[in-house]
Amino acid sequence: MTQKRTVDRPRIDAHEKVLGRALYAADQPIPGLLHAMTVPATIVTGRIEAIDLTAAMNVQGVVRVFTHEDFSQIKTTPASRGAYGQPGKGYQPMTGPVVRHRGEPVVLVVAETLEAAIEGAEAVKVRYADEAFSAAMEDDRAGREPEPESELSTGDAEAAFASANHRIDVEYLHPQQHHNPIELISTTAAFEDGELRIYEGTQAAAAFAGGLAGMMGLDPTQLRGVSPYTGGGFGQKNGIQEQSVLVASAAALLNRPVKLVMPRNQLFHTASYRPRSRHRVRLGADEQGRLLAGLYETVQQNSRYDGFGCEHGANPPRMYGYGSWLGSDRVVRVDTQTPGHQRAPHEHPSSFATECAMDELAEAVGMDPVELRLANDTQNDPITGKPFSSRHLADCLRRGAKLVDWSRRMREPRALVAENGDLIGLGVACGSYKGSMTPAVTRLRLFASGRCEIATSGHEMGQGIRNVIAAELTDVLGIDPENLEIRIGDTGHAPQHLTAGSWGTGSAAPAARSAAMKLREELGLLTGSALSEEPVHVQLARTRRPLLEVTVDTIPLGKDGQAIEQLRRGIPSTTGPEYPEFMAFSWIAHFAEVRVETSTGRVRVRRVVSVVDCGRVMNRRTAQSQVQGGVVWGIGAALREAGETDPRFGGVLNNDLAEYVLPVNADIGAIDVDFIDQPDFKLNISGVKGLGEVAMVGASAAVVNAVYNATGRRVRHLPIRIEDLL
Structure with missing residues (x-):
C-alpha cells in the first residue's frame, strides 16, 4: 500500500483543547483533593539544623507538615535515576538533613486549600549550617573531571590541521538556559480502583511510574502513571521530578488525594535545565575549501552529585565530509541541581559553535558560506563509513538559498544597507538530529x-x-x-x-x-x-x-x-542513529535575514527560511508549526535567553518569565518553512524521521552569522547583547 501525503490537516484534538475539555494532569477533578506546597532551601550546600513548624501548623486549613524525618524511607533505585534508568537525576531531597543545591524542597505543607498551603509554607522557619559552594564552572571550587565523558576520532586530525592551507581556532560560550513550558510541573496522587494513580505531565509515564514504585517500596502493578496530555516537555519532563515521590508518599500517608503545582520560580532550581558549556573548534581546509580536519573540544557544567552525559561531539562530525576528526567532551561539577535534556540538548549548542566556525572558515578561504557547505556534502558518515539512510541536505541548502534570495548577500560586512540606514545581514547554518x-x-x-x-x-x-x-x-x-x-x-x-x-x-x-x-x-x-x-x-x-x-x-x-x-517493564529501549547497514538523521538548513540599527545596536530578525529533510511529512500543518517553534527558540537563544546565576548565593536571579527574557510576538518576523518530503522507507514502513528537535538545530547560528554579515562583529557567546554591537 502506497502512503498518501497529507498536505494539511487540522489537529484531531484541537476542538477539545479550545473548549478546555482536554484535561491536563493538574486539571483532573478529584473529590476530597488536598493541596501541597514546598518550602525551598535558602542555602546551596549544608545541613538542616532545626525546623520550626509551630506557626505553619497554626494556619487554618493546614492538615500536615512533612519534613525529612517523614520521608527517610524513600529509596533511590536505578529506575529513579532519570527516565533512561542510567546515571541522571537520582538525588532525592527530603530524605535526610543534607542540602545539596539551592531551592530544593526541605518541607512539604499539605492543606485543604492552595491558599492555606502557601501560607503554611511561608510560615515555616528553617535553620541551616551552610557550607562553601561553587556556583559556576569557572569557579575555583568547581570539580573538573580528569577524563573525557566521550571521544570520537577518525584519521590523524592534529596532523591534518597542522598542514592545512586554511585554519581557524575559535572558542564559543553557550549560557545556562531553562525550559519554561507553559504547563507547570505538577503531581497529583490519588487512590482509585485499588491502585495509586499518579497524574503528572510527563514524557515517560511507564518509567516514571516504575521509578516511583521502586522509591516507595511498592509493586509496579500497584501504581499507574497517567499523562493524557503534556503541556510542553522539551526534555524537562523526561523523568521523576523532585516533588513527585513526596506528593505520592504524602497521599499514601494521609490516605487522601494530594496535588502540588510547582511555582515557576521554584522550577528554576528544582527542574532540569540546559547547562553552561564552552566549545573550542578548530577547522582546517585546503585551497578549494575541502575540510581536511575538524577538532572539537567541549566542557559542560554538571551537578556535583549526579550525572548528565556530555555528547556535544556526537553530531558535528556527521554534518560534512571531514577528512579527519578528533573530538572530546568533558564535564565540570558545580553545586546545582542536575542539568538535563532541553530541546536539541547537545545538538543546539554544538551547532551554534561549529556552524559559526564554518562561517569563519568560509571567510578565511574566501568562499560563499553556502558553497563551502555544498563542497563538503557527503552521503556517508565520516566516523563509521556507513551510508546515510537518506540525506538531502544539499537540496535543503539550494532550495533555501533560492527562497531567501541569497544572491543579494554581500561578502563584505556592512555592505547591504536598508533605506532607513539599518544594516542588513544574511546568514546560513545547517543542522542534523538522529533518526531514532x-x-x-x-x-x-x-x-x-x-x-x-x-x-x-x-x-x-x-x-x-x-x-x-x-x-x-x-x-x-x-x-x-x-x-x-x-x-x-x-x-x-x-x-x-x-x-x-x-x-x-x-x-x-x-x-x-x-x-x-x-x-x-x-x-x-x-x-x-x-x-x-x-x-x-x-x-x-x-x-x-x-x-x-x-x-x-x-x-x-x-x-x-x-x-x-x-x-x-518500563525500561526505555531506543535504537539509532546507527543501524546495522546505515546511519539515520534528519537534516535542516536555516537562512536568516537580520536588520541592525546603527544607533542602538538593536537586532531585528526580519525573516527566516528553513528547509527540512525529515522523511515523509505526516501533516504539513503540525510539521510547519514544529519548525516555526524551533526557529523561535533559536532566535530567543541567539538574542535573548540566559539564566543568570548569582555567584554570592547560588540561585538563578532571573527565575521568572518577567526577567528570563524570551522572544515575544513583536520580535518574530516571517518564518517560511519548506520540506523535501522524501519518505525514508529504509528506516520504517511509514517513511518518517524526526522533526521536533532538528527544527532548532542551527537556527541560532544562522542568526549569529547574519549579525556578523550585517555588522562585521564576531560575537562568540550567546545571547548577543546590544553592548556587543555598539
Missing part, C-alpha cells in the same frame, strides 16, 4: 458501529502525535477520525515508552500503520475476499461480529523481542 525509534505495543479495535479505538505507546506534548496515529489509520483503513478514540500516555492502556529524542513520530506512525495493516488482513480473512471501497466497519458488520481486535508488537531496526519485554 522505540518499540511499541498497540491494540486496535474496530467496532461494527463504526467506532474505532487504539491504545499504543506515546505521549502527546502538543507535537501532534494523535494526528500522526489518526493519519495512518485513515490512510490504511479509511476510518472516520470523528469516531476514533486514541489512548496514549497511560500505563493502564498500553506500555509506554519515553517520548523524547524526536522518535515519537518515528515510533507511533509505524506502530499505528502496522496495527491497521494487520486489522485489514484479519478483516479480509473474515470476509473471505479482498476488501471493497465500502467503510471497513460496514464490511465487518456483514460478518455478524460486533468488533475485531488486533494486537501488534512493533520492534524497530536493530532490536529483537527483548525490546518489547523492556518496554513492558
